[in-house]
């Protein structure tokens with residue numbers, strides 16, 4: 098007879114959830130969001146943790162949370178914030194994430210820290226629009242930074258014909274190292290040096306030339322590893338993603354094709370709601386099959402409504418106005434007085450404009466004396 102594993106009960110931001118032993122706090126939070134999509138905002142952000150990669154997590158500290166009660170047996174809080182991606186749940190644990198101001202404050206500091214050396218070159222970076230650091234900074238960062246020193250610079254490394262390395266953008270999350278280690282036959286790149294001098298490099302400038310190396314592009318949360326065959330071809334929000342597959346003898350070939358008009362400009366692995374690759378794809382599918390006739394098209398890729406990639410891709414008659422926008426409009430904007438007379442007489446328009454300018458000048462003179 099099948100025995101049910103003992104479940105541990107934890108309270109995460111006031112919501113109770115039961116999970117198996119060995120589950121991390123991050124996974125428990127994702128479980129809540131998977132059961133109720135409206136709770137997605139509760140899930141801690143992850144810049145280094147990547148479920149498909151064994152051993153990932155614990156590097157970036159983006160996912161820190163407060164354990165307000167260690168367990169039912171030991172009700173003391175944990176003294177410091179803990180990384181939710183590698184901390185296992187205990188029965189009776191109470192965790193605070195968005196409900197704890199100290200966590201939110203700490204997260205701002207982590208964003209600031211990750212941006213110390215990261216260039217603000219989003220306008221020319223191929224990752225813009227699907228960059229986890231952009232999302233992290235937008236959702237959790239503050240608008241200013243105190244760092245005044247010079248940013249790190251690196252010598253250029255050529256890591257082969259398919260992958261472009263921009264070391265200045267790397268946040269040292271180690272995802273690409275785990276990917277190369279776990280899904281390719283031999284890893285030829287890794288993190289060299291320590292602390293400020295740490296960098297991703299290939300040993301003796303070897304190319305990453307095995308069949309699955311392109312997957313490091315998909316796991317990189319920032320634009321440090323990008324697709325050389327796609328560089329500068331388009332902004333991601335102008336392209337149209339479509340799910341497709343083909344008959345491939347190396348991988349499942351379940352991919353997303355990215356179209357510009359009729360042209361396939363990029364092929365990537367498909368990703369789940371957490372931005373993680375569902376199935377690894379081979380370099381032949383990724384870099385060499387760029388014709389529609391190479392593929393069996395399944396249909397448009399489901400893109401989260403909140404993603405910039407979804408911009409302009411929905412029919413107006415199927416889009417419901419988001420509630421938050423209506424609430425914001427109600428609370429922040431005055432109703433427009435449409436009953437005002439419609440004036441066309443040029444002299445009256447001129448006089449009204451002079452009067453409006455005079456009032457505006459008076460207001461700004463008043464504000465200046467107040468300050």
Ligand code: SF4
Nearest residue numbers: 267268270271273317
């Ligand atoms: S290159 Fe990208 S995936 Fe690799 S460690 Fe740097 S940020 Fe992470």
Ligand code: FES
Nearest residue numbers: 146155157158182
């Ligand atoms: S996602 Fe948990 S430490 Fe990076």
